[in-house]
Amino acid sequence: MSEGIIIKNLVKSFRKDVILDNVSLKIEPEKIYGLLGRNGAGKSTLMNIIADRKFSNSGSITLNGSTIHDNDENLSKVYLTSEIDVYPDKFKIKDLFHWVSDIYKDFNNDLCKKLSDEFKLNLNSKFGNLSTGYNSIVKIIVALCVPADYIFLDEPILGLDAKNRDVFYNALIQTYSDRPRTFVISTHIIEEIANIISNVIVIKNSKILIDDSTENILASSYAVTGPASQVDEYTDGLNIVGSEALGKIKSNYIFGELNDKPIPDTVTISNIDLQKLFVNLTDKE
Numbered sequence: 650m651s652e653g654i655i656i657k658n659l660v661k662s663f664r665k666d667v668i669l670d671n672v673s674l675k676i677e678p679e680k681i682y683g684l685l686g687r688n689g690a691g692k693s694t695l696m697n698i699i700a701d702r703k704f705s706n707s708g709s710i711t712l713n714g715s716t717i718h719d720n721d722e723n724l725s726k727v728y729l730t731s732e733i734d735v736y737p738d739k740f741k742i743k744d745l746f747h748w749v750s751d752i753y754k755d756f757n758n759d760l761c762k763k764l765s766d767e768f769k770l771n772l773n774s775k776f777g778n779l780s781t782g783y784n785s786i787v788k789i790i791v792a793l794c795v796p797a798d799y800i801f802l803d804e805p806i807l808g809l810d811a812k813n814r815d816v817f818y819n820a821l822i823q824t825y826s827d828r829p830r831t832f833v834i835s836t837h838i839i840e841e842i843a844n845i846i847s848n849v850i851v852i853k854n855s856k857i858l859i860d861d862s863t864e865n866i867l868a869s870s871y872a873v874t875g876p877a878s879q880v881d882e883y884t885d886g887l888n889i890v891g892s893e894a895l896g897k898i899k900s901n902y903i904f905g906e907l908n909d910k911p912i913p914d915t916v917t918i919s920n921i922d923l924q925k926l927f928v929n930l931t932d933k934e
């Protein structure tokens with residue numbers, strides 16, 4: 650039975666701060682999710698709880714119907730890139746890859762070699778001497794080569810230059826098409842990942858604000874632009890998530906259904922991208 654990861658009524662608080670407030674979610678097999686939220690929104694906390702590295706206060710998480718917590722079989726199907734450096738500083742990268750491939754039967758050594766070449770990673774470097782970008786690259790390579798079915802990448806592109814971000818996105822698409830599995834990727838560079846992710850989860854104010862396919866979200870995101878008074882009149886009653894004005898011209902950003910009113914000749918309606926929608930949805934309390 651492959652029903653995915655089901656999270657029900659998850660609550661996590663640190664002292665008086667509620668970080669995740671009654672979060673319920675389904676993470677389905679063979680999808681690529683973007684996990685979005687402002688700094689401190691709770692993305693890492695959620696990933697760590699799913700991967701059984703942190704405890705929740707209440708709620709349940711199951712994978713294919715049985716718990717993940719303390720369940721070796723399910724835990725072997727879930728992989729989370731570490732936010733802290735768990736590998737010893739003195740380890741050479743090649744030894745580190747050997748070590749990981751000893752732990753994970755079916756670690757993809759061929760892909761590991763290929764990605765090391767593509768990222769121009771020096772396998773003789775020691776982990777402790779890596780730059781921020783190469784530290785991320787090592788974590789990406791391990792994450793793409795482990796045989797898990799649910800891979801959580803917590804800010805994988807931290808410190809990566811534009812070329813290496815491109816290498817990562819291409820490698821992700823390639824490995825996904827070779828062996829479809831679920832990736833959940835937290836990132837702040839939304840415009841670069843928008844074409845890759847099939848689904849979007851947005852956390853705001855400790856709750857899930859959006860959980861839908863990228864396609865549905867983009868199909869419901871609009872800019873209504875024109876003279877301010879006509880734009881305001883046309884968008885009255887719609888779900889306005891933000892606006893911008895340049896002189897007398899105004900754009901109201903809408904998330905949701907448009908109405909049946911006739912569109913004034915002076916007003917244009919266009920779609921907005923994920924980044925713009927996200928910024929507008931998450932910039933206010």
Ligand SMILES: Nc1ncnc2c1ncn2[C@@H]1O[C@H](COP(=O)(O)OP(=O)(O)OP(=O)(O)O)[C@@H](O)[C@H]1O
Nearest residue numbers: 663668686687688689690691692693694695804835
């Ligand atoms: N061990 C902890 N003790 C107390 N508070 C914590 C702890 N870990 C996380 N927090 C708090 O929980 C909130 C969520 O943090 P988290 O790291 O999950 O956010 P994030 O969405 O991953 O943020 P970012 O995008 O900045 O990495 C923050 O307010 C953070 O300060």
